[in-house]
Amino acid sequence: MDRRTTRQSAARPAEQPTRIHAVGPRGRGAHRLIGDALRAAVPGDTVVVDPGRYEEAVVLERRVVLVARQGSGTVVLAAPAGGGPALTVQGPDCLVRSLDIEAADPGEPAVSVAPGAGVVLAHCTVRGGRIEVRGPERAEQDGPDEQDDAQGTSAVLLRHCRLEGARLAALRLSGGARVRAEDTVITTVDGTGVVLSGTARLDAVRLRLESTTGSGIRLRGRSRLRLGDSLLHRTGRAGLLLEDGSRATADGTRVESAGAAGVQVTGSARAELADCRIGDAGASALVVQDEGRLVARGCTVREPAANGLLATGSARAELTDCRLDDCAFSALHLSGDADGTLTDSRVRGGAEHGVHLAGRARAVLTDCAVSGVTMAGVAVTEESAATVTGCRISTADTGVTVSSPAGSRIAHSTVTATVRSGLEIGPGAKAELLGNRVSGAGAAGILLDTGSEVTVEGGTVEGSAGSGLVVWTGARPEVSGLRIEGAGKNGIYFAQDSGGLLTSCDVVRSAFPALHLAAGAVPRLRRCRVLDCAEALGGEEGAAPVFEECDLGDRPAPPPAAPAPFGLPAGAPVPPPAALAPAGPPPEVAEEHLDDLLAELGTLVGLDRVKHDVHSMVKLMQAVRLREEAGLPAPPLSRHLVFAGNPGTGKTTVARLYGRLLKALGLLRQGHLVEVDRSALVGEYVGHTGPRTAAAFNRALGGVLFIDEAYSLVPAAGGHDFGLEAVATLVKLMEDHRDDVVVIAAGYPADMARFIGSNPGLSSRFTRTLLFEDYQAADLVAIVEHQAQEHRYELTATARERLLRHFETVPREAGFGNGRSARQTFQEMTERQAQRMAELGSPTPGQLTALEAEDLPPLG
Template identity: 40%
Template sequence: MTPTATVHRVAPKGRGTHRSIASALRAARDGDEIRIAPGEYVEQLLLDRAVRLLPEDGPDHAVRLLAASPGRPVLEVAAPGVRVEGIALTGQDPALPTVLVGSGDLELDACVISGGRVEAGGDASLLMTDCRVSRAELAAVHLNTTGSARLTRVVVEDVEGTGVVIGSRTTAEATELTVRRVTGSGVRVRGNARAVLRECRVSGPGRSGLLVEDGAAVAALDCRVEETATEGVRVLGSSPRADGGDGGVLLTHCEILRTGADGVAVSGSGDVLLRGCRLRDGSGPGVSAEGESRAELVDCQVDRAHGSGLVARGSARLTAESTSVTGSRANGLLAGDRSEVRMATSDMTACSFSAVHACDDSRVTLTSCRIGSTAEHGIRATDRAGLTVEGGRITDCGLTGVQIDSAAEARLRGLSVVRGRAGITTESTGTVVLEECDVSDAERAGISCGTGTTPVLRDCRISGTGTAGLVIGERATPSVEGCTIRDAAGSGLVVGPQAEPRVRSVTVARTGKNSLFVGEKARGTFEDCVFAGAGGDGTAFPALHVSAGGAPVLRGCLVRDSEEDVALEKGARPVFDDCLSRDVKNPSLPTGGAEQSLTAAGSPGTDPQTTARETEAPPEDTIEDLLAELDGLAGLDRVKQDVSSLVKLMRMVRRREEMGLAPPPLSRHLVFTGNPGTGKTTVARLYGRILAAVGLLERGHLVEADRSALVGEYVGHTGPKTTRVFQQARGGVLFIDEAYSLTQYAGSNDFGQEAIATLLKLMEDHRDDVVVIVAGYLKEMEVFVGSNPGLASRFNRTLLFEDYGSAELVSIVEHQAAQHQYELGPAAREALTARFDAMPRDRGFGNGRTARQLFQAMTERQAYRVAELAEASESDVMTLKPEDIPQSV
């Protein structure tokens, strides 16, 4: 009360008091107080000046104001600065206002309002503290003002309608608001209003706990909604949320419990962000988004939803980060229509249906998510849905870890699928790509490609399956590259009838049955594959089984550690090109270098499609044989001397090891420098075989790689790609041609340095398993080795491959001619020498490659020449003459 204010007293009797409050109001001026004695007053008050009404004896609600007539409010405010404290206000019509603020502003403190609502309109402002509103109809508090409203510790109960309505362009704040026993929604915000709710409680409403519509914006913090008859929060439309968070509906650290329908339902143009919220025991979905709406969850929990945990339909966009969905009675996530869903670092467990179900034309992206203990599939994509999975883990699914059906498209990278009935099954006619996925301990097959499908599998790992590792269905034509299949109880790789896969660099090991089973009339190509350890349970299953009519082509494949390498049914016609059996008890695989087919009886036969030559299997390599083979190469005198010196050193190393002495510090890794065609790859292959013969390498095979084989196209791709190539070379030689290209792009957005770092670590971890040879032009290789201290320390020995002289090039042509049953006369040799002398020996000169190309061109010209002879003798057919030498190659 201001110093100049006057106190007006109201009492039923007594000297110096007003008998009615209205009388006191007529006498009061702005800033005056009206103190009211206990009692019941039937009045209709218009507060048109800034006065304060309060009980004479304190706020015990012993002062009761009753409406004078049913159609009028008890209290109507039309002035600023009005304050009413500790008074009970009772209206006669619950459907009408008991307190009406048409203009000005009103502060209600510790008041009890019943028999009608509190309403603020026009440009009025309202402040309610520690008040109770009950026995109203339509609404208990109705804010429809362009002004502001603040409700603190207000209780709304026993309402035939909505608890609190915030409409028009009202700006409202509610702190510790309690709404209970209302037949409508608990709080309704609409008409472009702005509302902030803090620590509010809505319990048992007859409809939604919070209803937002018509472009409104709501921020709710630490609020609780429970026991709703329908949705916990329903958003029919809201103002769009800006990047900074303004607009839309923001729920922070809220609890939404035991709802009669959806926990949070968003539709129309609704825009909702949930942070740190918990939704539990709802009768419908946890969060649903429909229409053009947008819903985002961050650090939320959705527990025991009777429907699906998260639902997106229409054109809705739903995102979830660090969110868990547990115990849903349907799906963890259901995406349909044209919706878009993105989930990251989130969990979905113990769902009654599939954890993730994408259907219609929806698009779902999962990043580093964890899925476990679902009754059906971990992820299912069907219809025309699009699925993208980056990383993550799926465990213990009742059906398949990932099921891709109909025409759905899917790209899965870095996903781990553990246990469950099956790993990954794709039966879709759409584009399906699986990269770097890991499937283990499935009860049945690890990965299955359905009938007529064309998926792509790259760098996947399958292990410990209860039946087959990888199953390729009937007429399927998948592409499979760089995959490993281990410890399958059944066959490792099963190719169904009439299937035609393209399989490259796949390793199959320790299978219970066949490493590779090819079904009836199946074809396909298998390049650079390793099939090892078939019949792991002691049974005599052959590593390769080809059914009747099967005609696969195997190139550069190795079969090892098996009882039997190949078994054929009648009519099977596989083709083998440069394949090898090792440590096989009953071998029948053709081991020649040219393409060969194998009949059902197990003997090689000429494939009618090729002009193969049969060759004897090479004997066991000895140092002497290998050095003789090296010495037989044209030229390379300096290289031969260096390799011979290395052989002596390696033999001494091996001898010291056999004596139990420590080996000397020695790097077996080499740098090969020289121009193209100087025999670098040939010598590298021989070097590996020499180290194997000495006993310093297990196999001695050669794996060739270049920049494209080691460097990935995006972040996180290079390390696994380099590792895969290195693992292929374990026990042998990794030959990296044009190695300097790994550092040529330094300073740009390039992953070459990552490949080098990965390679250096692998060389350190497996120093006795692999020899690495880097090759390229002399100057570039000097820069390459000097660019990294790790490279310089490991590659401290360089072999220089000098260009071939003309005489050496002629000898290469002669060697080629002898291999292919041609003869070179003296005149032809002289002409060849002159031809090579005339060739410019610049950087692009092909050396031995040029010699071989020249020989091929000579045979073609000779064929044209001899074809014109009326009668060609054997000498004519075999002899190469000077005129057969072209002037350009």
């Protein structure tokens, strides 16, 4: 602080020495009250206070020093019961050191600094009340960077202070107050930690603010805040809240475990963050609303309960060299008329999109990376628009999806390893795709939906599991210089009534015909090439493509495709026969004896009801076989089963054993198990679900097709879904191959009835349900012991007893995995035991194999 020691109105003559006034409960010459000593002091004097508790309202009217003789924690200045602050500062350049100051009411000020006054509080504790600093109100036209007025500014320095137990606020600044806080702690506040209003300013370095029921720091009016190397921790609401026209800068600051937003900017406020960390926010980590502005550089956002950045209204956000990890919602969500710029930043993990634009939002992404998000890397919806340049998107559900007609531009970016399409332009959307690379898409490399307006210039599509480029019904793109290589289906799929102009494009090594032309497709291809493909053309009658100077390879175009096999819908793309056949012969299963398999079934932990049902079915099938050998007609028998049970109850294990039992009975050729789920059966666009389902079914011929979470094929809310097409295909295939395959549909008990009821053919084929009940605590202990024996461990008697109690009390919630939880418990026990052994130095062989009670994981 700037000490002003030359005020003429209260100056001490230079020749007069500084006096010391003693205060204590006893002693000759000492004042009994602090107030008495202060009244006797003149500017520049020092008041030294002996240990004790002083209940009085002290007023500093002139420049004095007030200090505890024996240091912090020895002197308590408590406000009298009648109310009012314990300490009121009215004079300039005062110093208070090593006092504990208490208010009579936590909602009242313990320290009050009047307009124009100044004080240094060093090594003080303010308890059960706030520090209130009031400055003169400044004229509205005063600029934010004006110089302080020496005659009118309230100035306070907090150094190594602690503020605790206040209500409403711990530090309140108003008017033209100026406060600097160094190495100060604010904690346990029933309300907001710090409140600034008017044109107040707070400059805080190494501030630690924690445990507030309201926001950490709240700025209103035209107040200003500067934070450096600080921590805002466990605030009940926003960590940092800016309103009205306030401004804040933060450098090297952490905002952890905020109850709401980490940083929230509203009104016309502006926040600038540099090298800050916002972790575990209870809502979105960064929120910018109204006409707010946020600039963040080198910041990290980690595990917010909602978005990493939420911008609404006319807000503007600029993020450079930032990182947003594991957001519960989209990492960045912009809506309304918000505008966002993201440069050289990274999004990793997240339950929704990497970047989601809605309303009329605009975003510019440059040299950014998005990976591991559950939905799209970038989703552009409603009337929003994005410019994406030089970005890298990987391991997302879809790379970039655009459903807005406003016009987006995706340029020189890379999309890899997506679950579905790499680039997807929705119905009626408009986009430019320039020089992009799509690699390893789980479905189509680029999908251009109905009525989209798209220009594609340059770029590559490599190794897509579906077709490289899909031009859907009614789409008319302009595509030039695109190379499609190694597509798992067609190189380019032209749907019914599609078209467009393709110039200088290459299709290389596609698994299906290089070009699929549905009825009514009218594309024009100029100087395009088909290289190393089994076939150049495939599709339906009624297509009218135009080829100009094209090279379609050595093979002539085949005739129109025959009717689709396996009962697929008419007009579906017909893959080569090899694509519908198994990838190779099913694995050989060694000859096994029925009694040995039933004995193996008996060794499984628990599952008494399932074991009984399997034994009954085996006896029935033995009787059927004897009747057939005797030349008698066999009774009707459906070998298809429903396995209903929660996760980890042994459904897959029993299914594999069931196939081996049927082979031992001579009812299946191979008895092998092919395990699939929705993703293995359902295609990404019309016409591809049937072939995919048929291919999975064919791999199971001679054995068991095990469909895990089969209910996911049937939408819970009804309506059309490609999963229903998979169900219809399965019903037909089960009828065509009823003697050469067994289908087991597995899932949660409550959902399997919906699956069976979705198609009349299912209820007639799945007539028996095996209920897999949850494991009891003793069963889970037995599973752990079995795992221990396999890995040469042994549970002590105490560990076994406590493990039983552990499983009896562990919550059986949605995430409980039954046998899987038991195996995870065993793994954690071995890890904890290994840590314990490392601390012993030289453990004995017996110690290395023993699992003790202390190795059990804690509940929760």
